Amino acid sequence: MRIERDTERGRAVTLSVNGQSLAAFEGEMLATAMLHHAAAFRRDTRGLERGLFCNMGSCSECMVTLLPSGRRARACLTPVSDGMEVRTDG
Amino acid sequence: MERCDVLVVGGGLVGCAAAWHLAAAGASVTLVDAADFGLGASGQNAGSLHFQIERRFLEQGDALARQAEQTIALSRMAIEDWRGLEAALDADLHVVMDGGFMVAETAEQVTMLERKVEREIREGLRMRLLDGDEARRIAPYLSPSILAAGYAADEGHADSRAIVPAYAAAARRAGARLIGRTRLDRLQRVGGGFEAGAGDLSIRAGQLLVAAGAWTPHICAMANLHAPLYPVALLMNVTERSRTLEVPHLVQHVGRRLSMKQTGAGNILIGGGWPSRLARTADGGFDPGVRPELIGDSLAGNLRAAIDTVPAVAGLNLIRSWTGVTAVSADQLPVVGEVPRLPGFWIAGGGSAFTLGPTFARLVAQAIGGTPAPELDFVSPARFEHLNSFMG
Numbered sequence: 305m306r307i308e309r310d311t312e313r314g315r316a317v318t319l320s321v322n323g324q325s326l327a328a329f330e331g332e333m334l335a336t337a338m339l340h341h342a343a344a345f346r347r348d349t350r351g352l353e354r355g356l357f358c359n360m361g362s363c364s365e366c367m368v369t370l371l372p373s374g375r376r377a378r379a380c381l382t383p384v385s386d387g388m389e390v391r392t393d394g
Numbered sequence: 395m396e397r398c399d400v401l402v403v404g405g406g407l408v409g410c411a412a413a414w415h416l417a418a419a420g421a422s423v424t425l426v427d428a429a430d431f432g433l434g435a436s437g438q439n440a441g442s443l444h445f446q447i448e449r450r451f452l453e454q455g456d457a458l459a460r461q462a463e464q465t466i467a468l469s470r471m472a473i474e475d476w477r478g479l480e481a482a483l484d485a486d487l488h489v490v491m492d493g494g495f496m497v498a499e500t501a502e503q504v505t506m507l508e509r510k511v512e513r514e515i516r517e518g519l520r521m522r523l524l525d526g527d528e529a530r531r532i533a534p535y536l537s538p539s540i541l542a543a544g545y546a547a548d549e550g551h552a553d554s555r556a557i558v559p560a561y562a563a564a565a566r567r568a569g570a571r572l573i574g575r576t577r578l579d580r581l582q583r584v585g586g587g588f589e590a591g592a593g594d595l596s597i598r599a600g601q602l603l604v605a606a607g608a609w610t611p612h613i614c615a616m617a618n619l620h621a622p623l624y625p626v627a628l629l630m631n632v633t634e635r636s637r638t639l640e641v642p643h644l645v646q647h648v649g650r651r652l653s654m655k656q657t658g659a660g661n662i663l664i665g666g667g668w669p670s671r672l673a674r675t676a677d678g679g680f681d682p683g684v685r686p687e688l689i690g691d692s693l694a695g696n697l698r699a700a701i702d703t704v705p706a707v708a709g710l711n712l713i714r715s716w717t718g719v720t721a722v723s724a725d726q727l728p729v730v731g732e733v734p735r736l737p738g739f740w741i742a743g744g745g746s747a748f749t750l751g752p753t754f755a756r757l758v759a760q761a762i763g764g765t766p767a768p769e770l771d772f773v774s775p776a777r778f779e780h781l782n783s784f785m786g
């Protein structure tokens with residue numbers, strides 16, 4: 305999904321979402337990295353997988369938990385960083 | 395010119411519910427709504443099913459609290475109505491009736507609560523007065539600062555966004571004609587009935603029910619009547635979903651403006667009557683049709699009351715706040731019934747019409763159909779008839 309030609313990227317980083325490691329680049333948002341790896345954001349009350357909705361900070365559908373702080377954050381507004389640990393259950 | 399037995403003006407909870415009951419009883423019913431069904435107060439509210447005497451009655455002194463006792467009879471009927479509503483409408487309304495608390499934090503509030511619960515038990519409401527520890531045993535999420543709580547076993551909440559579509563669908567199935575995006579703009583008495591219009595649409599109706607919420611006075615003015623309902627603008631807030639915090643009850647406060655509950659998805663809804671600011675028309679009047687402005691102090695005060703009552707909400711993100719407009723009457727009770735000076739002209743509005751609306755809509759439909767509903771006598775518009783004694 306990423307544009308590969310004629311583009312400059314930040315440093316390659318690795319993060320972990322629900323224990324699974326994801327590759328991303330500095331400057332990308334957590335939501336982008338999760339989408340790229342097709343990681344579900346959560347399951348709804350019927351057990352179905354849900355993704356994000358607005359990708360611009362308004363809907364809060366993309367809330368995740370950042371570890372170790374436990375802080376809840378919107379993945380679409382949170383830049384990735386190397387070694388970042390994330391859980392999607394809140 | 396279309397004809398019907400009853401024209402309902404306003405497609406909120408009250409209008410759609412009344413249309414359903416009327417149509418189910420065999421009347422030909424047309425309902426018009428200026429917007430889409432349920433976009434007024436009925437789709438903006440907190441969804442509390444509160445059957446205890448409301449704090450807003452207690453804060454105005456004893457006389458009003460005594461009056462509120464009369465609503466308990468209505469509340470008891472509402473409990474039955476709500477218990478049967480999902481089956482009757484064949485819809486999932488997220489009705490939860492697992493109990494509700496009204497908490498007290500100070501000695502003065504405890505006294506207020508004791509008097510209130512005593513009244514309620516006397517009027518036949520299933521109520522218990524609990525001390526703080528007893529309350530926390532049932533509701534461990536309550537703050538250690540809670541000294542006592544009134545516990546109503548039947549209280550709870552439902553999804554305010556689901557109810558109006560469910561009533562509207564049931565009304566249509568029963569044969570009612572529901573017309574959206576059609577604003578009533580004229581109304582007059584003709585012979586024994588009424589002639590009403592909205593743009594190109596003209597309707598002749600035998601009887602007329604105004605269920606237009608905060609717009610009710612405006613509709614009544616078209617018929618040369620005063621209706622003592624006033625628009626008030628309120629605030630609502632919702633947090634992110636949480637699975638760590640579980641609040642299965644309705645939580646209210648006897649001394650502070652607060653209502654809290656958790657939706658099926660896990661969000662905590664926080665409201666309780668904090669004001670927002672009504673919009674104005676160009677010439678300075680109030681405009682209930684425009685979204686009210688959020689007041690920062692209300693937001694802070696509402697969240698403070700929530701955190702003081704349920705400390706764990708402090709750890710959740712607020713994801714949205716919104717404002718809405720509802721109608722309050724001159725004496726805070728609903729206004730439901732026939733206007734004495736204009737037979738066939740009915741009003742149903744005001745009060746906490748999420749909780750009580752299903753009941754008074756059912757009763758007013760019954761009365762319009764010709765079977766008196768004495769349960770509504772104390773909320774009849776007749777008590778304000780003096781306002782209309784100068785209307786020629």
Ligand SMILES: Cc1cc2nc3c(=O)[nH]c(=O)nc-3n(C[C@H](O)[C@H](O)[C@H](O)COP(=O)(O)OP(=O)(O)OC[C@H]3O[C@@H](n4cnc5c(N)ncnc54)[C@H](O)[C@@H]3O)c2cc1C
Nearest residue numbers: 404406408428434435436439440442578607718747748749
């Ligand atoms: C923020 C908030 C929180 C609340 N919380 C609670 C709660 O927890 N529990 C509770 O019991 N109550 C609560 N209430 C009150 C409750 O929502 C209302 O009492 C109830 O929804 C009123 O329903 P209604 O059908 O009378 O009016 P509305 O739902 O306002 O419907 C009126 C309808 O009339 C239509 N209309 C207006 N003008 C015209 C016209 N000229 N022609 C045709 N149609 C017209 C409008 O479009 C609207 O759809 C709350 C209200 C608000 C605003």
Ligand code: FES
Nearest residue numbers: 359361363364380
């Ligand atoms: S996707 Fe809407 S806030 Fe992130």
